[in-house]
Structures are given as C-alpha cells and as structure tokens.
Amino acid sequence: MFSPQGPSLRELCVQALSSVEHGYDLLAPKFDHTPFRTPESILGATAHTLSELGPFDHGLDVCCGTGAGMLVLRSLCRGRVTGVDFSAGMLGRARSAHPGATWVRADARALPFTEDFDLAVTFGALGHFLSAERPALFEGVYRALRPGGLFTFPIGAPPPVTSVSHWVTLGFDLAMRVRNAVWRPPFVMYYRNSPLTAVRDELAAAGFTATAAALTGSGRHRNGSPRYWLILARKPADAG
Incomplete structure (x- = not known):
C-alpha cells in the first residue's frame, strides 16, 4: 500500500482486526516499509540532543x-x-538487523529489569498504552534505570485545529475507538491519548524529574509551534 515492499491494504486490515501483539507479528516483515516506523529525522534529532547529555554506558529501547x-x-x-x-x-526482525544487541521478549508494563541501564528510550509506542496503563510503564522504566539514569522519548505536539493533521489523527482515533467498542480483541493505538501535561505528571508520580524541550530538526507546524517535544525524565541520583 505504501510502497511495493510495504503491506497491502488487505494485510493492514487483517492486522487492525488482530490483537496488538499478533498484529505486529503479522506486520513485522514489512514494518520498515511503512510510515509507522520512526522517521530518520526524529531519530537523528533525538540523538543530537542526547549527545550533549552523554555519553552513557548501558542503553535500553x-x-x-x-x-x-x-x-x-x-x-x-x-x-x-x-x-x-x-x-x-x-x-526477530530486530535481531537480524542488529545482531550485536541483546533482545528480550517482555511486556513493557512489567519490565524485568532492576537498575541495569543508564539511558532508556522509546519511539512511537505511547499510543499503544491506555492512560491507565502508562503508570506501570513509567514505574517499570524507573526501576530499570540506575540512579541518575535518563528516560527520554519524542512526543508529538498537537497540530493546529486548522491543519489536515489535526483532523486525520482525530478521525483515526475515533475510528479505533469504534473498532474497539465492537470488536475483540482490542487493538490499542491512539494518536491523541498522551497529552504532554498528563505524561509529565505521570512521570513525576513515578519518581522522575521530567522536562520537555522542543525537538529541533523535527520541523514546525505552520503556526510556528514545534511538531515534537523531547521528554527528558531523570531518575534522581540519590534514588534508593
């Protein structure tokens, strides 16, 4: 649908009617040929910003x-x-592309790590968690980090109400809510369920000191506002 190497419309529909886990198992062979993969511009802008805060020892995605x-x-x-x-x-696809890394299969709402990492990142995943699930995610990342460790991720800024992006994301989220109301298993993926203020409050409740900075290099909306913010959540150095 997106390119000759990407999934067809039928394949996307089958995925959307599956659970999140099974849907991504199905999409995995063609995922990198879809717009769902985090763009290189976002990855590069994130790495550039973090380069001023590192280096780091062990990292977790x-x-x-x-x-x-x-x-x-x-x-x-x-x-x-x-x-x-x-x-x-x-x-399986990640292991083939990056054979030198360590790969762990686990639910992010119950991460199996304790003070193992200095830096944790996540890209494009918050939409897969309901607001009631985010505290468990953030608490698990907090446990996984060593004292002084950093948890960071880009989060999309709301597009202006006059923009096409506003209405596309609103329409997508409404369609997914209808789908999940009438079809099981649910497929949780929402673009508008992670507002910046709520995410910062939840990170603070988990123990982080959280700030947000405009992600330079990711572009701006027509009204001049940034397209993405970079969340920087620090675990206190004296955390016990």
Missing part, C-alpha cells in the same frame, strides 16, 4: 519494534544495548 531506536543507542552508549518488545515477530 522500550517497545523496540524492529530496532530503529538502536541507531540512537549505539551512537550514545559505550556498553551493552538492549531492546525489549512483546512481539516475537518484531524482535
């Missing part, structure tokens, strides 16, 4: 998918880099 975040971690981390995802299909 939460909900790693096919491993795009490894391009950021490997440019910043001097030690082990690890990806975690609950889709076996996505992990």
